[in-house]
Amino acid sequence: MPFHQGFARMRQRTGLLVGIAVLLAALVLAVVLASVLTQGKEDVSPKMLKWKDRGTTKNLQEVILGRCYNYVMARYPELGDKDCLKIWESLKHAFIYKNPCNTTTEDYQPLMELASHPIPCNKSLFWSKTNELVHRYTKSNQNFLTLEDTLLGYMADRVSWCGDPSAPGINYESCPKRSECESNPGSVFWKMASKMFAEAACGVVQVMLNGSVEAGAFRNSSIFGSIEIFNLNPDKVSAVHIWLMHDIGGPESESCSGHSIKRLKSILEERNFKITCEDNYRPVQLLQCVHNPDHTDCRLCTNTT
């Protein structure tokens, strides 16, 4: 009878061991499956917010640093005291790890202070709906400076950035459009930089407007119409010269006697600025003519000269 008992005990022990082995195998399988499934999700960063506009420019740091040094060393060496690394850091801290719909002017204050520089009098050139033309003009005539020809504007032109509360703190996939939220990093930056650019202007200032736009050359909703004209300092700025440009061969939707120009004039006159307006300011028109040489407006000698 001890034989039979021994046999039974052995079978019991084997059963137990098999049971334990099966349990262990199941546990291991469960752990492996769990890690595989969650790993896939982590790669996609489900926590980063999704927006409708293009994301942060890749290699933003290198681009900003390079542009800062290029501007200071190669273009305006008089600004030699600018610390480009500090400037980059202050830009980064303005948006990194922050919700991009809560951007404030305080976020950009350190950057604005570090990167601002004085603008010579009579050289400020404002613009609205004439982006390509105005910058071709300042490239060929260094006597005028748009915001994009100052250090701040030069660094930020055509570049985009925004943060996100989850790691790595910068959203390279997408950034909020103005329609999604007004207080986004880009809009707040440009509004602030435009305000400062207007505040820094002195002497005679110029503005290049587009007389071929259907909606009117001067619009209250533009940055020029809503921020810049209201931040010109009447104690520093004596006069505003308007250059109203038409596309060569394009519609003449408005001229210096037009409605929106009259509105602009009255706003400026109320603030005690002298105003002049010129249709198709010739030096700029000549630049347009480079690409439309056969148009009648581009003849070298006109009957009136």
Next chain:
Amino acid sequence: KWKGEGTTKNLESIVIGRCYDYIRIVNPAVGEKNCSEIWEAFKNAFINKDPCSILPKDYELFINLSLHTIPPNKSLFWENNHLLVNAFAGRGRRYMSLADTLFGFFADFLNWCGQANSAGLDYESCPTTEECENNAVESFWRMASITYAQHSSGVIHVLLNGSSVGGAYPDPGFFADYEIPNLQKDKISKIVIWVVDDIEGPDIDSCGNYTVKELENRLKILGYDVTCTNNYK
């Protein structure tokens, strides 16, 4: 020590920044490039060497890494009108001058040189071309010009300055010595020359005259279809 200006301050940050600026913003069509690798290849062309012993082929790896297609009919060659060309080319939109290519954009308006037995850049002074021809900057632009010419195709444009003392077509010059000899005849359909005088400047040279005539003859003998216009509007 040398008569020329030293290396541009923060050269490395400037050129790496320009490289990324070019591939991300100016011309993303060129695709992905490794800007750190490009900088290393650029630097190794002249670092730790006698600054008068740099040859165009020392930049070969740099060129290979930064090369990209130049669209046909967009090449714009020039002499003595650097700023005009930049304004006219419209940053690659109308034409793609050498400065609108990645390898040209990288170095435009900058200065650099190294020193023998030292891994550092010389920020104090650099040799001028008068002091020695085989200097880092001269050899760079020779290599860049050769490459630019080799990869140009279709209708080629040349913008010359008719008010230049000594003539619009300088010989010796970059166009004469490094670009014309490297044009690929079978890829080029026509060469269009524009001779433009400075506003209120003297009319020293023009089509069919003086040095421009030499250029026209040289190109015709080489078998190119050549046209020339004065003061192209």
